[in-house]
Amino acid sequence: MSRFSAWVNKRLPVDETIREHMTEYFAPRNFNILYYAGSLLLLMIVLQLISGFFLMAHYVPTSQDAFASVQGIMYDTKWGWLIRYMHVDGVSLIFILLYTHMFRGLLYGSHRAPRELVWVIGYVIYLLMMAEAFVGYVLPFGNLSYWAGEVITSIMHALPVVGPSLTTLTRGGPGIGSATLQRFLALHVVLFFLIILAAIALHIVALHRVGSNNPDGIDIKKHKGPDGKPLDGVPFHPYYTVKDLFGVGVWLTIFVSVIFYAPTMHGVFMERTTFLAANPMVSLPDVTPPWYLSPYYAMLRAVPNKYYGIAIMITSVLLPLLLPWLDRNPVRSSRYRPVYRIMLIVAGISFIILAWIGQEPPLPKYFLIERVATALYLGFYLLLPFVSMIEPTRPVPERVTG
Amino acid sequence: MSTYRYLCFLLVSMLIPGIAWGAENTVHWMTPHYTFNRTTVIAGARYFADHCMACHSVSSLRYEYLRADLGMTKKEVEEDIMLPNGAAWKGQIVSPMPPDMAAKWLGxxxxxxxxxxxxxxxxxxxxxxxxxYWDPARPSGWNNYVFPMVAMPNILAPWGGTVGPKGQVIFPGRLSPAEYHKNVADVVAFLRYASDPSYFTRMAIGPYVIGIMVLFTILAYFLKAAYWIDLKKKRK
Amino acid sequence: MTIVTDSEHGHKNITRRRFLAAATSAVGAVVAGMVAVPLVDSLEPTAAAEAASSTTVDLTPIEPGMQVTVPWQKKPVIIINRTPEMLATLKETMQKGILKDPLCKVPQQPPYCTNMYRSRVPEWYVGIRICNHLCCIPHYRPKKGSVAPWWLGGFHCPCHGSMYDLSARVIQGSPAPHNMAVPEYELSTEKMSATITHMYPKAHLC
Structure with a gap:
């Protein structure tokens, strides 16, 4: 065995990689519950790949048969319902984890120097996930899919100069049809997905280059023992692998509970309009995006002008990329920055309110709350450069707490 | 919110701008009082086959599923549900009415x-x-509070009775309101099963799946504790 | 911080860890299996495919002595309405002793067809028209003497010359090892219809 492993290791750095990323990768010992999200995301993506493979074995990407083939999966394929619920509910659970993961990053300053690239790559993964979710959402070709496809591709139409040709290029014709489904399927399972996988690899490599942050936002490498190992660090394997295994257990229990007892989550994870075949002659009762995209949609609606609305939406989608540079306070963690913490929580709550409003019909009674929440959310980014320079901070401990 | 959505849907799909009833009679949504189990679904399937299937298909379902999911015997399905139009046991539950004819007759x-x-x-x-409710202005003679100008006639009127636009009883039905409501609730139960056929399977195996996940979680917790004890000891 | 190593805890904790690791892995394997089984199961033919897999044939237009060949699951199935003279040839071939498996002992047909007629109803032969040798489609040659002077009627394969009688029982001297396969089917002479449902699992097609 050892001779075999020596033979392999001479040619493939198996042991070295395991040492570098697992057994001798020192993670701070004070990770809290929010830190489960990262490993769970990795698990969920693998599960999406598996369930997606089996869905694609039955899916027909034509406007004639797409809806029927998906219903065939639900009714006629053995265990097809399980696989589709895994895939559809998996998306919502992935976005819950993504938002948790990103909020945790902002809460403890994990996006700050020297982890700017970890944040930027991670945010690009989030953007790609939104694109991946959107194209995936069109594939079953329910009425929701059809109109979501129409609305999003017409948003592209408003882009300056390239808009109209980009819309035609995306649709592959004058409207959403077989050509659209086929290219969306290709994007969903090949292009976007492979880029996401590559970006995840980069995200982890970039993280391991600089080491993990922790809830105190301090550098554990400052205090090393005589053996050169950080005093506040523990080897990722076995300590965090067994801990994450427990997290996996809890999370999968939640996941199967959703699949078995609330697969549509009362219309939140699977909207009721997905159960009607695409019909270009019947618009939806109200066009609302899935919950994980609806904050941006609410911001779009908050502005009473098509182009400014789209500009606000695009800004709000792209602004977080700049966060590592917008924040100028030397202290990372919000544990020692009460003002930053309040701002962050207000922005977070505004985001949740926008997610809720984005799901509601566009009634005038929501306009005020929609605009206030948009202002508060964008205000976080605009105020941060100034507030972070003058805000009071609490003393930061030398060693990790808890 | 949901009420609003339905109303929007109706307005858009029926292409009728503004209806007077919306302002005057707010629709009172009724919750069907039924227990959703195999018995009510089977009763609903029988009722559906007798009263609805002449026009409506539930084509995603197949006859054999009524045995697999609901526990009906093949004989029961063949005698009570399958129409004598050469339907196949493994075939879809499809109405014998040709769709183009139906469009001609009913709009x-x-x-x-x-x-x-x-x-x-x-x-x-x-x-x-x-x-x-009875509305002589409509070609079918029927109108509906929640779906105005609906094309479907009230085929259940002989059992449920006929009411006028103000709710006054014109002809009483053959069944008492309680019995009639029970039958309608059964049909609703059947339609719920039809749109969510994995329900009974999920309920049957769900507890075991969750059970084994909980077992895994408990073991993983103790495994984690057995390792992390190292750090606890250090802190003392 | 230095991490306390295993040895400092003594053997008790090592055993505990090993036991828990084994137990967790075992349950984890069960979970993985629980996911894998339905996933692989989903690749089985769907109910829609199975519904489309049986073929019903109307027998009324097939007059005595005539045959039809219908596609069933992408395979040709021949249905012959055999006359009393044709049925008589089946006994004759057996008496001559020229058949490889006259009593149909090899399960090339469902049990209800294990007789000299190889059918549910003697007049109606229903069988897959694929030569047991190398999957060619044999010619149907019902006329006496049409293939050889001694020919009593049957199937003759154009590829390698396998010969069968009118029950598709293989004749000695043919390269084909067994009689041609008979699928599972239902046949009603009242309704004059035959429904070919599925492949008889023990039968060897070619």
Missing amino acids: KPPPNLSHMDRYLGSKFIYTYLLSF
Whole structure:
């Protein structure tokens, strides 16, 4: 065995990689519950790949048969319902984890120097996930899919100069049809997905280059023992692998509970309009995006002008990329920055309110709350450069707490 | 919110701008009082086969599923549900009415009801079925509070009775209101099953799946504790 | 911080860890299996495919002595309405002793067809028209003497010359090892219809 492993290791750095990323990768010992999200995301993506493979074995990407083939999966394929619920509910659970993961990053300053690239790559993964979710959402070709496809591709139409040709290029014709489904399927399972996988690899490599942050936002490498190992660090394997295994257990229990007892989550994870075949002659009762995209949609609606609305939406989608540079306070963690913490929580709550409003019909009674929440959310980014320079901070401990 | 959505849907799909009833009679949504189990679904399937299947298909379902999911015997399905039109045991539950003919007779083809419960919800279907009233102005003679100008006539009138636009009873039905409501609730139960056929399977195996996940979680917790004890000891 | 190593805890904790690791892995394997089984199961033919897999044939237009060949699951199935003279040849071939498996002992047909007629109803032969040798489609040669002077009627394969009688029983000297396969089917002479449902699992097609 050892001779075999020596033979392999001479040619493939198996042991070295395991040492570098697992057994001798020192993670701070004070990770809290929010830190489960990262490993769970990795698990969920693998599960999406598996369930997606089996869905694609039955899916027909034509406007004639797409809806029927998906219903065939639900009714006629053995265990097809399980696989589709895994895939559809998996998306919502992935976005819950993504938002948790990103909020945790902002809460403890994990996006700050020297982890700017970890944040930027991670945010690009989030953007790609939104694109991946959107194209995936069109594939079953329910009425929701059809109109979501129409609305999003017409948003592209408003882009300056390239808009109209980009819309035609995306649709592959004058409207959403077989050509659209086929290219969306290709994007969903090949292009976007492979880029996401590559970006995840980069995200982890970039993280391991600089080491993990922790809830105190301090550098554990400052205090090393005589053996050169950080005093506040523990080897990722076995300590965090067994801990994450427990997290996996809890999370999968939640996941199967959703699949078995609330697969549509009362219309939140699977909207009721997905159960009607695409019909270009019947618009939806109200066009609302899935919950994980609806904050941006609410911001779009908050502005009473098509182009400014789209500009606000695009800004709000792209602004977080700049966060590592917008924040100028030397202290990372919000544990020692009460003002930053309040701002962050207000922005977070505004985001949740926008997610809720984005799901509601566009009634005038929501306009005020929609605009206030948009202002508060964008205000976080605009105020941060100034507030972070003058805000009071609490003393930061030398060693990790808890 | 959901009420608003339904109303919007109706307005858009029926292409009628503004209806007077919306302002005057707010629709009172009724919740069907049924226990959703195999018995009610089977009763609903029988009722559906007798009263609805002449026009409506539930084509996502197949006859054999009624045995697999609901526990009906093949003989029961063949005698009570299958229409004598050469339907195959493994075939889809399809109405014998040709769609183009149906469109000619009724104005528009009767919709396939496979996913109707998930699309409109049990409350909507139940209230809709109980909201027909006599309206001589309509070609079919029927109108509906929750679905104005509906093409479907109230085929259940002989059992449920006929009411006028103000709710006054014109002809009483053959059944008592309680019995009639029970039958309609059964149909709603059947349609709920039709749009969510994995329900009974999920309920049957769900506890075991969750059980084994909980077992895994407990073991993983103790495994984690057995390792992390190292750090606890250090802190003392 | 230095991490306390295993040895400092003594053997008790090592055993505990090993036991828990084994137990967790075992349950984890069960979970993985629980996911894998339905996933692989989903690749089985769907109910829609199975519904489309049986073929019903109307027998009324097939007059005595005539045959039709219908596609069933992408395979040709021949249905012959055999006359009393044709049925008589089946006994004759057996008496001559020229058949490889006259009593149909090899399960090339469902049990209800294990007789010299190889059918549910003697007049109606229903069988897959694929030569047991190398999957060619044999010619149907019902006329006496049409293939050889001694020919009593049957099937003759154009590829390698396998010969069968009118029950598709293989004749000695043919390269084909067994009689041609008979699928599972239902046949009603009242309704004059035959429904070919599925492949008889023990039968060897070619």
